[in-house]
Amino acid sequence: MNCRKVCSLLSAYIDGELTGAESLRIRHHLAECSRCEREHESLLETKLAICGLPVVQPDPEFERHLMEMVSALPPDTDWKQRLLAPFVLDGPRNRVRLAAAFAAAGLLALALSVRWTLDTPTASASSHVTAYDPTYTPMELARERDLRFVHESFERPQPVSYSAPTDAHPFERGPAVHPITAWDPAQPGPSR
Amino acid sequence: MTNANTSGAHLRWHIMAALTVALIGLAAAPGRSETQEVQDIIRRYVKARHTVNLRGRMLSVQPTANGVRTCSRRIVRRSDGRSLSVFETPAQERGAAIADDGTWLIRYDPRDRVVRKKRSFQGVDARSVERNVRLILRNYAVRREPDETVAGRNCRRLLLEPSRPRNLTVRLWIDAGTGVEMRRDEQDAAGNTISIMMYTSVEFPRTISLSEVTPAIPRGARTVNISRSGLMTTGSEISKTARFPVRFPLALPWGYEFDRGTVVEIAGRRSGFLRYTDGLSEITIIQSRSSPGGDPSMRAARVIPRLYGEVEVDYALDDLQIVVVGRGEARELIAMAETISGARETAWRSAMARTFNSRATAVGPMRDRGLSAEAIVALLTIAERAGPSPTVLLASYQAGWGWRDIARRWRVPEADINRRLQTMVGGK
Numbered sequence: 001m002n003c004r005k006v007c008s009l010l011s012a013y014i015d016g017e018l019t020g021a022e023s024l025r026i027r028h029h030l031a032e033c034s035r036c037e038r039e040h041e042s043l044l045e046t047k048l049a050i051c052g053l054p055v056v057q058p059d060p061e062f063e064r065h066l067m068e069m070v071s072a073l074p075p076d077t078d079w080k081q082r083l084l085a086p087f088v089l090d091g092p093r094n095r096v097r098l099a100a101a102f103a104a105a106g107l108l109a110l111a112l113s114v115r116w117t118l119d120t121p122t123a124s125a126s127s128h129v130t131a132y133d134p135t136y137t138p139m140e141l142a143r144e145r146d147l148r149f150v151h152e153s154f155e156r157p158q159p160v161s162y163s164a165p166t167d168a169h170p171f172e173r174g175p176a177v178h179p180i181t182a183w184d185p186a187q188p189g190p191s192r
Numbered sequence: 193m194t195n196a197n198t199s200g201a202h203l204r205w206h207i208m209a210a211l212t213v214a215l216i217g218l219a220a221a222p223g224r225s226e227t228q229e230v231q232d233i234i235r236r237y238v239k240a241r242h243t244v245n246l247r248g249r250m251l252s253v254q255p256t257a258n259g260v261r262t263c264s265r266r267i268v269r270r271s272d273g274r275s276l277s278v279f280e281t282p283a284q285e286r287g288a289a290i291a292d293d294g295t296w297l298i299r300y301d302p303r304d305r306v307v308r309k310k311r312s313f314q315g316v317d318a319r320s321v322e323r324n325v326r327l328i329l330r331n332y333a334v335r336r337e338p339d340e341t342v343a344g345r346n347c348r349r350l351l352l353e354p355s356r357p358r359n360l361t362v363r364l365w366i367d368a369g370t371g372v373e374m375r376r377d378e379q380d381a382a383g384n385t386i387s388i389m390m391y392t393s394v395e396f397p398r399t400i401s402l403s404e405v406t407p408a409i410p411r412g413a414r415t416v417n418i419s420r421s422g423l424m425t426t427g428s429e430i431s432k433t434a435r436f437p438v439r440f441p442l443a444l445p446w447g448y449e450f451d452r453g454t455v456v457e458i459a460g461r462r463s464g465f466l467r468y469t470d471g472l473s474e475i476t477i478i479q480s481r482s483s484p485g486g487d488p489s490m491r492a493a494r495v496i497p498r499l500y501g502e503v504e505v506d507y508a509l510d511d512l513q514i515v516v517v518g519r520g521e522a523r524e525l526i527a528m529a530e531t532i533s534g535a536r537e538t539a540w541r542s543a544m545a546r547t548f549n550s551r552a553t554a555v556g557p558m559r560d561r562g563l564s565a566e567a568i569v570a571l572l573t574i575a576e577r578a579g580p581s582p583t584v585l586l587a588s589y590q591a592g593w594g595w596r597d598i599a600r601r602w603r604v605p606e607a608d609i610n611r612r613l614q615t616m617v618g619g620k
Binding site: 016017018019020021023024143145146147149150151152153154155156157158 | 263265277279290313389416418456476482493498507509513514
């Protein structure tokens, strides 16, 4: 697994959405590659920071106040002129503004194009997509359906339209790789 | 005179004692007959799963994290074991069909026009029925509740409470006339209802034509047969067909036993398929080979909640990719997957050889039949204490008798076995 693929899977890895084998491969790569490990740490910190943000609840009266303010505004008869004002080339200042706007739009389009190219899954990278990702590939879909079918019984049909909730189980949070200490079955162990 | 009075008093005393014993016996008699009656209902219910002509509509309700999911199906069953179920709702499932003819189970999905096909695990022979009955009676305390009517049919209502409180509690409504399950409610250990399945209408016709239990599959539908073998009862047979060593877990969740296995192909990978049952619920283990390498002390797991209170655990271990699907706690299923480790198996077998000496030769054949470490330790301890051969004990065990029943039969104190279990499998 190369760095590019690992980086594209890091988010899914942190969210515990990868299969066991994929998680192991990433775990091993991170142990060997400091650059990816830094990327992993950074992403983990970002996710943790986002998780820690308080949820802002708007004031119950917010919508009413807003609508009152909107309705209190005087009718704007000159809206067309205002809308076109930045594009009227009536002076050197406006021409600079227009040039800057075109340049910014061009840069944005370039950035989006590069990002899209990097993010587009290749044939070899598509296997990372989890069964419940809406973009999952036909291969994963077939595996998922086969898996459900193999466990299915006449009495308990496994409907293909059902998607399991992804936020319902504590095991799904965080990197799903954990060390297990050696176990000697000849010795008394943890009670089962 | 005094002697005559004394003997008369003795006689009266004896008569009174005899009457008291008789009264106690009479009082106890209904209890025994009730137990017997419950057993008869369960036996009839297990037999009726595949031996009754039936036409009906079934409603299933399962709460999920996203809301309550309801599904209705049209069901036809024939007394020769053939069954057909066609989904009517929800809309996205409409037309999907599941058919079981006792040999093959197929599912047709109209959305991708694919027929998926696999071996049927239906067990209709007398031995399977008896084993299933024993498993249910062993793993659940069955209590009769007042009769109720479901879909116009008078039903015996049974409460099946698990021997271990963490397992599911099941309530069954069994048709008094035919033994067919008319309704089933399942609750988890916290008392949450995880599934309700009930017939909303039903009829028991004298005959059902073959066409009624044959799904209507369009001509252009593609068939995918995922089975690569018949049903097998030993690990060596499964491994041979799978072309890699398929391993049984050393530890099983409470009450579960290996049923049968087969070889399937999933997404182009040949996989060993093992099915475990406690009489009412199933656990499936699918094993396929993955690329070796990596740190052997590391494990990777992914857990996905499913319908019917089931959990899927994806697990990477040694050179195996393991999927476990079943009811119960995810931790238990992970623990089950963890004991598929080859290193643990080797260490445990060495410990068994040291403890049981020559009797340890029976460990290999017992493991090959899917017995857990706990069952093997218990059976070999019984063999050691009471003298029967391990083969005899294995036959009893495979007929559905638990090791506790077998220990009672051979008068080996359970405490002795528990002490052994404490040292050999990490405590009970």
